[in-house]
Amino acid sequence: KQEVTQIPAALSVPEGENLVLNCSFTDSAIYNLQWFRQDPGKGLTSLLLIQSSQREQTSGRLNASLDKSSGRSTLYIAASQPGDSATYLCAVHFSGGNTGKLIFGQGTTLQVKP
């Protein structure tokens, strides 16, 4: 069964700290992996997408890595700010397609304290 797991479920850090969010998946045959941010009661905002052939992607203070052999991805947030407080979701397109089906982890809820 194709599953995505995120650890930890919740994280609280002081402002300015660098942090890492973890995502693991059960099947190494992935098409791509996407990280999202969700604010309470809102939709999902796409942060980064990593294709299966890539090892990492960067956008501003965010860096996502992908290791297919170990079934892991990490999202690194540098110099965290209170505005980064949200739930971060990892979602995987498993191979077999260029499809709209994403398998999501349960998310990590991040709180950055001023």
Add this chain to the structure above:
Amino acid sequence: KAGVTQTPRYLIKTRGQQVTLSCSPISGHRSVSWYQQTPGQGLQFLFEYFSETQRNKGNFPGRFSGRQFSNSRSEMNVSTLELGDSALYLCASSYRDGRNIQYFGAGTRLSVL
């Protein structure tokens, strides 16, 4: 460029009723996918439509159905509502190119009483 638009934003229904949710994708996107988000189960894939055809389906009962129109707008219908159908329903659109980035709408919050 306008994002993915979902209407209505909020709905309150009673058990046994039916409901229709609407999703307008980003202009040029031909793929629309629907997801259900609940505190217990998280985000779960319902189905995907591409060029007016259902291409993928998740593990949901037949009470959940959808369709896509020629302008790529999509509707999702839930018949005979149950309390457990209370959730945030999200739709996502994509261009279905090689990268296949999914862009999500703000969702429709459905409460079944």
